[in-house]
Amino acid sequence: MSAMEYFHSVHLDEERCQACTICTTRCPTEAIRVYQGKARILDERCIDCGECMRTCPQEAKMGRVDPLDDVFRYPYAVALIPPSLYSQIPPKQFQVDSLVNALAALGFDAVADVGHGAEHTAAAYKEYLRESTVRPLISSACPAVVRLIQVRFDELLPNVIPIESPMETTAALVRELLQQEGRDPEDIGIFFITPCPAKVTAVKQPAGRSGSNIAGVLSMSDVYQELYPRLNHKGNPQGRRLFPLSRPGVRWGYTAAQAFEVRGTHLSLEGLDQVVEVLDDLSLGKLPGVDFIEANACPGGCIGGCLTVQSRFQGQVNMHRNIRALSTRNPLPEGEFQRRYQNGFYRMALPLESRPAQPLHEDMGQAMQLMLQQEELLRKLPGLDCGACGSPNCKSLAEDIVRGWTTEMDCIFVLREVVQNVAKELWDLAQQVPPTLHKRNQIDDTES
Ligand code: SF4
Ligand code: SF4
Structure with missing residues (x-):
């Protein structure tokens, strides 16, 4: 048992496990063993990437999320919409405001697009790239990649950009706005609709901060089942959209959007095989001349998360079609961005720490x-x-x-x-x- 208690979204349903051992060889951190006829996950090594959920033929691995009813525990509930949710909706059912209405029907008073936070994150990344001499810098947006570096490549921690994820930045912007409007902080419940288990863990046990602004994390597949029948609701939005929506932010749902925004010499990685290969190279001092690495644990980026409903290929098709309805850009007021950047609004509050495997012996x-x-x-x-x-x-x-x-x-x-x-x-x-x-x-x- 490790000294520290770790929260994990990914867990095993023992009844379903047939001890086939498929998951053991796919896990990027060698966190699974099959002993006495059942798989076991080693707490300290699991990064909640969901790769074992994706590959288990028995569907014995699952992601722990919060129940949808938790929304009603707060007088003012806000849904954080990740860009990947836009990839789930068939273009025929997509209208810019249809999601707001459908989420209002599920009990949300307002919605906030994580794509908006992503535009802030992109600007903060650009600024950080300008001021840092470390190369290459690695995006911190995918929590599974951040954990992978903490567990298996801790020598690369100085390369991780110490800027909060778009999810946390959006939640902080929501709190700031609603409190400015006079809402009691205790009344505000912010819920993230997650495409993957890694983001559940990033909220329940964050890296780089002591707590989250997010009250609960809902599975995208659970939410989508409830949303889908309500998507064709016409008329004025019943709920409220807190921030404007634009294409560059929503593009963060799939690979290459970050690198496109940040520019410089870059690599865009998708899937753990690519990510591990490149991190292996970096730790051996290879790959000189790269400024920025965008690394997504899921194939295709967040649209390939294992809590989504559509295949990532269908998701890509839907996304291409759906984002045409959005405005091309929503420039952040430069003065406001600089003020936030200078006062540390975007920075992680705590350093990212190494999480090495337990030593073979204390002595x-x-x-x-x-x-x-x-x-x-x-x-x-x-x-x-x-x-x-x-x-x-x-x-x-x-x-x-x-x-x-x-x-x-x-x-x-x-x-x-x-x-x-x-x-x-x-x-x-x-x-x-x-x-x-x-x-x-x-x-x-x-x-x-
Ligand atoms: S792949 Fe699934 S069934 Fe096979 S050992 Fe792993 S958890 Fe058990
Ligand atoms: S979630 Fe990822 S790190 Fe954790 S046991 Fe499964 S494959 Fe390994």
């Missing part, structure tokens, strides 16, 4: 001993990284053995060798004739 000397044992064991294992043992690869199995979680016999190749040796010994033993029987055989031979 340095003992830990070194165990590390040597681990290397020794690894040399004996077949090195096929098949995952059949329930650990993601041979290196993890060697580590799990020295941690006392399992034994060498979980490796089917080691087990086969042991069984072969035992069989051989039994055979050799069977050939050995006991002395008394040996004499009897000799007598029989003479008599015949």
